[in-house]
Amino acid sequence: MEPVTTIDGRAYPFGQKNVDTDVIIPSHWLKTITREGLGRGAFESLRTDPDNLFDSAEFSGSPILVAGDNFGCGSSREHAAWALLDLGVRAVIAPSFSDIFSGNAFKNGILTVVLPQDAVDRLAEVARTQPIHIDLEQQTVTTPFQDRFAFDIDPFRKNCLLNGLDEVGLTLAQSDVIGVFEDRVRAERPFLATGVAA
Amino acid sequence: MATTNPRTLYQKIWDAHVVERRDDGTCLIYIDRHLVHEVTSPQAFEALRLAGRKVRRPDLTLAVPDHNLPTTARRDAAGQRIAIKDAQSAQQLAALEANAPAFGIRYIGDADREQGIVHVVGPEQGFSLPGATIVCGDSHTACHGGLGALAFGIGTSEVEHVLATQTLLLKQSKAMEVRVEGDLGPGVTAKDLVLHITGVLGAAGGTGYVIEYTGSAIRALSIEGRLTVSNMAIEHGARAGLIAPDEATIAYVKGRPYAPKGADWDAAVAWWRSLATDPGARYDKVVVIDAAQIVPSVTWGTSPEDVVPITGVVPAPDSFADASKREAAAKSLAYMGLEPGQPLNAVEIQNVFIGSCTNSRIEDLRAAAAVLRGRHKAPGVKWAIVVPGSGLVKAMAEAEGLDQVFVEAGFEWREPGCSACLGMNPDKVPAGERCASTSNRNFVGRQGPGARTHLVSPAMAAAAAVAGHLTDVRDLVC
Structure with a gap:
């Protein structure tokens, strides 16, 4: 994963509540066996409108998406995160995210920034004409108009993003601890330890 | 610990x-x-x-x-x-x-x-x-x-x-209790119950929570019904749903x-019996629902929270307090081709899908077949399919003769899979057409580009097939 420190640039003033993962990437794009090339399918149903944000000369390629409440609800498809990444989006700002989407975004180095609705509304307004600056180390979103919004982030996620850490590798380093747990389950709850033969 | x-x-x-x-x-x-x-x-x-x-x-x-x-x-x-x-x-x-x-x-x-x-x-x-x-x-x-x-x-x-x-x-997520007390009325199923809960909580109401469903109405559900309820926990935003093993x-x-x-x-078994929530344990949030108030339910929009009783009408976007919901509702109605105030039970449908991880178990197929026995789908219903949840469900249904009931009613009897729930395989609803669907999501384009989904129970889907429009199953069987 690429380290994330700051994200600068134009932001799609997208808004919209309950944007689901079928809107972010429709299911027919899910037949791929790779993670690449999904940007073309991102927001496909919205992009049939010739005046859509994502293909506009002004916003196309923006690294930030300003979204509405419950962004990424619905399916667990990580393709939604891959599609945004392929579209060039490195951060999404919204009042709330679905739990699964925010986990998927994080694992792909996409920063999800949760801010109150009025702050998100203000950023959407600024985004129409000006760039936005996100500083992960400082945990702030700022604008050329001196707006400054502080956001919270889980310290573990922050550390992984800042350093581009591979979570699987980190956990594999704890194999012994996992082995000890498995031994305990075998003794205390053997019915859970018994698996299925290939 | x-x-x-x-x-x-x-x-x-x-x-x-x-x-x-x-x-x-x-x-x-x-x-x-x-x-x-x-x-x-x-x-x-x-x-x-x-x-x-x-x-x-x-x-x-x-x-x-x-x-x-x-x-x-x-x-x-x-x-x-x-x-x-x-x-x-x-x-x-x-x-x-x-x-x-x-x-x-x-x-x-x-x-x-x-x-x-x-x-x-x-x-x-x-x-x-x-x-x-x-x-x-x-x-x-x-x-x-x-x-x-x-x-x-x-x-x-x-x-x-x-x-x-x-x-x-x-x-760890926060813990929410959704307690449903009382008895579900005749013709009201686990699917109607979970659609109702989704309408009450909203699509984001459970975000950050694991929900435990409790109360006499939940206890009275079969295991199949409990799986249906917990299946849609995600549709009200919850990370997981739970029903205590009994x-x-x-x-x-x-x-x-x-x-x-x-x-x-x-x-x-000894461990499972010890798992039920202890008396006095605290939930971060509690929502209480009266089972007797629940009517067979149907969705009108493009979010699973857009739930109304089949006896109701399409809501006006202006009726929502939240500005972004008003905007979303207007978009949903345009996509769905519906007008505010339109009675749901007169909305004509062209497709019926009985299947998905929500409603493809043997009990679901029995409920649909009970409505269809001796009846036939309406002429306006072009495509009606039943997709059993597994090969074993399919075999069980065939042993009971349910496949014949479906075929005689004009349904296609298919092999198991996710099918028209998400339209990844060839089973899709044509653009602009409506589907009475027992699946879990009515998102834009979910069942195919331009497809209009109305989420319902298996019995309600069967009733819609017979009537040619969304209808109250209780008028047919109760």
């Missing part, structure tokens, strides 16, 4: 699976069961291969194709595989068929009797157990919570993490192929 304080069911399962607790509250949680299907796994297996990593516990993993498979015949008369026309689907299915044995994982093949939707197969095989942690790269994994398992959907990076380590790094759960699990046997069984 055990404490003497009163604990919720969720807390007990969580505590039993903490491998390591970190200072910031993040826990390394052990995963007991992992279900894998073809759509969200290829990139995970590829990542393992590239990094030279193995699957830590292939024996705790079960692979079965479901999302992409056509629901037409899979073998010809000579037993030869019938080629899948869509090259990408075929490639994805071939990847799972190759990856599972390469990593030592039990694979249920596309034409095996046990094949079906992962969330039907897991409980049916006794692979999903009460008190277990269960994950799958699919958001409807919440389904298994109907057995009292802590089950939730994960993304592909987490699929890779579980394959490699059999754990996940998680922060004697009905134990009877359901007993004797299934992968269920514990002998002394293990006795130990399992």
